[in-house]
Amino acid sequence: MISQSPLQLTLAILKPHVVKSPFALKKIREIILVNGFKVVCTHRTIISPDEAEEFYKEHRDKFFYNRLTTFMCSGPSDVHILANTNAVTKWRQLLGPTKVFQSQYSAPDSIRGMFGLSDTRNAAHGSDSVESAEREIGIFLKNFNIKEWYENEETYFRIGRLKFDPLLFVHTIDKDAIDT
Helix, strand or coil, X not given: CCCCCCCEEEEEEECHHHHCCHHHHHHXXXXXXXXXXXXXXXXXXXXXXXXXXXXXXXXXXXXXXXXXXXXXXXXXXXXXXXXXXXXXXHHHHHHCCCCHHHHHHHCXXXXXXXXXXXXXXXXXXXXXXXXXXXXXXXXXXXXCCHHHHHHHCHHHHHHCCEEEECCCCEEEECHHHHHC
């Protein structure tokens, strides 16, 4: 069944220790796809100190800030824009609680329950609101225009006129479907 509601976008970051683990990375990618998310954009990057500082600015005065920003810059992360109905809520449910111990206890089958190592190395990030997703996408994927995506591509993603590239881990519009 095709959704009549517009898709929602969220930012997902698979953190450095996950990207370094082929098993964890493969499993989380499977979770993304099995749960109906479309991968609108994907980017493997080493997050710069400036990006990490901007991203985590609300935590600047907290005791874990330096540990968190240093970890996030320690190796490649996979930054994804995911689309789904209620994407923000669905992705955060799949992640489980932020605190890994709590995830392991109350949501052991969640991404953080299975792959989180500590509260800093909790496997993945998910935007907490549509507004946060827009801000966060702007930090890491500066060339992605959310308004243009909704105007030009959202319908194709919503109705499933897509091709999936498993090597690049991204969905693209099926150009053959546009012509028919």
